[in-house]
Amino acid sequence: MKPLLTVVIPVYNVEKYLKRCIESILVQEWKDYDILLVDDGSTDRSPQVCDAYAKAYDFISVIHKKNGGLSAARNTGISHAEGEYVYFPDSDDWIEPDTFIALAEVVESQKFDIISFNREFVKGEEDAIVSDSLVTQVFEGKDAFVQLLSHSYITGFANDKIYRKSLFTDNDIQFPIGKYYEDLGTNYKLFLSAKMVYATNQKYYHYLIDNPDSITQSWNEKKFSDMFGFYKEVFYSEFVRSQLSKEELQMSQRYYVNGLVHILASLYKSKLDKKYRNITDEVKQELLKNNVSLSQMKDQPNKLKYVLFRLKVLKLAFSIQNVF
Template sequence: MNMPLVSVIVPIYNVEDYLQTCCNSILSQSFNNIEVILVNDGSTDGSCEIAKQIEKKDSRVILIDQRNGGLSAARNAGLKVAKGDYVLFVDSDDWIEKNCIQELYQDIQRNNSDVSCCLAQYISAMGTIRRGRSSFGVNYITGDEILPNALLVKTFPTSACGKLYRRDFLHENGLLFKEGIVNEDTLFSIQIACLAKKISFVDKVLFDIREREGSISRSSFEKLFQDMNIALLSARSFMEEHNCYNEPLDKLYKARYLKSNLYNLLQIAQRLQYPQYCKMYNFCMSSTCYLEYGDFAVFLPRKHRIMYSISKSPFLLFVTMKVLNFFNYRMH
């Protein structure tokens, strides 16, 4: 196989029902100068066997089979062997539109950017389609405007997916995903924003994200709060080390801290019964800086400021989210 222009990294863990759809969407791209790196992260179902069959049928596919180390470890394993000039991450239960790579590649070339981002849509188990955002509103952002934008998630999305990265940019800056935490994208996106010179945007829906609730235990929810704290503290240390941190950014950082933990609170309010929810709510209040940073909610968008005010009352937040959940309204 000739040297690929784009490396597509697909971490795999127990997705036997979705993997074929994901890989078909990648291998049938209009842009075919790609390599597809499948990283089986210790799956216990039939995912690895499906991946082996896919590798046999297409010379562009490379399979890495490793012990379970988590999403970050799987992505990092893919990055270490990637040969393309550009890198795209696709989660194995999602899929991409036929022209996804073509559109992102043309955009990153045209703008000479470090990262190119596209719009995404979310598909529920019932087949309901929900757009994440209707438009980016800008063609690109540069220099000192990138980090404030990323901290408040104005234009630059948090997810590592839906973005084409210049591999040299990642490699030269030693950018990898922090292993052992579940909020790896929060840290990674802030690190990207701290170092990127230009980020461009494609105002088209090119990524399809499957919404799967699954079952999450109490310990998993505790880890959600703990790991978000680790991710955000690590992000702050990274910004300080790279001389990106100053007083105005400190305010935005603390606003982002509120927003990220508010999102976790909304998840538990939607998905837990009241007694379990109260335990997790109290865990958040006692183990994070959520209340301490309350004054910085003024930097958040209006809907998040309202939800932050509501979140000061555990009962009111719980009832509000159950009502919003009934009407299938999602807060992001």
């Protein structure tokens, strides 16, 4: 009998963290799942860890493939998943012991294309997760996407969501191979293709932020370029714009401007704005082209940085040590 959920764990050189991730799945009380480990050409002992788990548990399988990046590993997992639903935890992160049992009724109903929960950024296992008072909501796909644009508890990440597998296969959606920030370039397509979405603000996912090998630890030109490209894609895509009302398009613009400010601030903070002058200039041009009032940006995460940009002192602020 096929499982209802396949947990796809992409694995690349994470021998230090992998066991914790897998064990956090194994302790779940709800058991209607299998685990698919996709070893993406690891050069440490991660392949042996995968093989040991696959040997010890008949519901764990492993695929060893040539290195192709996170998106390729996830796509491989989707094509081999047996579950009705798929879930993509990162191999250096872990989930709360009650995650699956808390969401079991929702998953088992099979009414929803996306089941979204929340996360906590942590530096280690000693960091506790604390959720706000319980909120659950049901949305149509487009309305859930609008919630994402408003920086609600529906995040832009993939690892705090369970997806119906057919959402990918029926709509020809894949994670973009060879790109950083692949979630940014994929989730908008999934939400706008989904019929029904279940969302809760409860935090079940531990997102480790001190892994030195993590994507967020060091900037390079491709990271800036990929992030910028996906923000432009989400904002300018006719697939998106054709489904949003005038008010929602304004919300999308604020989301875009907030993302642009984040990129520009990161260029300044890392002192890479001159090295990557073309990206810096294009981001600034897009910010000037999409001029949003300060009052409209008041609820955006990067509102202060936007104020500094408008005052033409954002770069100066980052030249002063420990401003942020």
